[in-house]
Amino acid sequence: MGLHRWADCTIRSGLPLPELAPAPAGAIPDVEVVLRTVPTAPTAAEMRPVWSGPDDFAFATQVARYRVRDGRHVVVEVPPEPDMAGVRLFLLGSAFAALAVQRGVFQLHAGAVDGPGGVAAFAADSGHGKSTLIAHLGERGHTILSDDTLPLQIPPDGPPLVLDTVRRLKLLPDAVAALGVDRTALAPVMAGHHKLAFLADRDAPPAAPPPLAALYLLGRAEPGAGPSIRRLRGVPAVEAVRRHAYRPRLAVASGRQRALAAAALAVATGVPVFRLLRPWDLARIDDTLALIARHRADPVDELHG
Structure with a gap:
């Protein structure tokens, strides 16, 4: 688990995020990124983004599934042999964009x-x-x-x-x-x-x-x-x-x-x-x-x- 700084929060991540600066010593995380390995890669039918209420967003790409909830929780599901650079690309892009919206960050x-x-x-x-x-x-x-x-x-x-x-x-x-x-x-x-x-x-x-x-x-x-x-x-x-x-x-x-x-x-x-x-x-x-x-x-x- 690594601690990183991003926007208005400290992020504890289950996957390495070298693109972000490390959090200062003693920082308390307010966002959790959880990485899970699942049996199958996303299908084309899953790739339409869905808002289930204003604070629950899910989408999929060719490399992973993502769910962002309550401005505090991000779950990333990857297949057994993931392209981790691609996983991070969409995590730091669209997933964190949804996180920012939920947290009221422009x-x-x-x-x-x-x-x-x-x-x-x-x-x-x-x-x-x-x-x-x-x-x-x-x-x-x-x-x-x-x-x-x-x-x-x-x-x-x-x-x-x-x-x-x-x-x-x-x-x-x-x-x-x-x-x-x-x-x-x-x-x-x-x-x-x-x-x-x-x-x-x-x-x-x-x-x-x-x-x-x-x-x-x-x-x-x-x-x-x-x-x-x-x-x-x-x-x-x-x-x-x-x-x-x-x-x-x-x-x-x-x-x-x-x-x-x-x-x-x-x-x-x-x-x-x-x-x-x-x-x-x-x-x-x-x-x-x-x-x-x-x-x-x-x-x-x-x-x-």
Whole structure:
């Protein structure tokens, strides 16, 4: 049994979770992850997710069955010879997304780094380069806080606070090569998957969750154009934050639409939100990194590279 930090809780897990930071000594677990071996793998008929009330969620993937209850209990059922990387991938993704919903924790579909100017988050749909950008910022001396999911604590006043989460980066082989990392030293995020798992270095946990200083929504620049940053305000900012919530369908399916909307509003009004357009070319990523550095030093409403 290992103890780990994630979001607002300490997790005791029956399976190793190297993607999470260890819990501090003496921490009392408030979430239990139980691993069970069962005779058969999930069938296609089981793979439709089901909410049995607002605090009981079950789903299956090709690698395991998952059940999340009461914001405190997660049961993972695996066949006799499981793909444990795949089991962890869905546990830390969809299963923990349901756990966050049940615990009232709002998550962005975003990565985040800490550095000059404070914590900056970068949100985008899957396949839009979040992990690659986060990895390159890490190479430039920023502390990587998250890759794909960013749980937030939303106080009644002041900016949202960034909670601890998964620091495993999911990188395409060309992104790994651009970082100068030996891809043969990395394993796929699950069997047969084209992305590779890269574990970011861990620092000592902060004394308190740091505030989120800025949120950048990633997009693709027009062909031939350089990177640019423009601030969003009002309804466009709120809608953009809501669109980049992590697994928002889980909140809707469990009857928590109002909580989702309220959290998106709190983030959009508590943190400056920017649209970051950048060239879709790894050879030009230095242009984007330079623009981000300039903007973190002086976060004006509009900036062009």
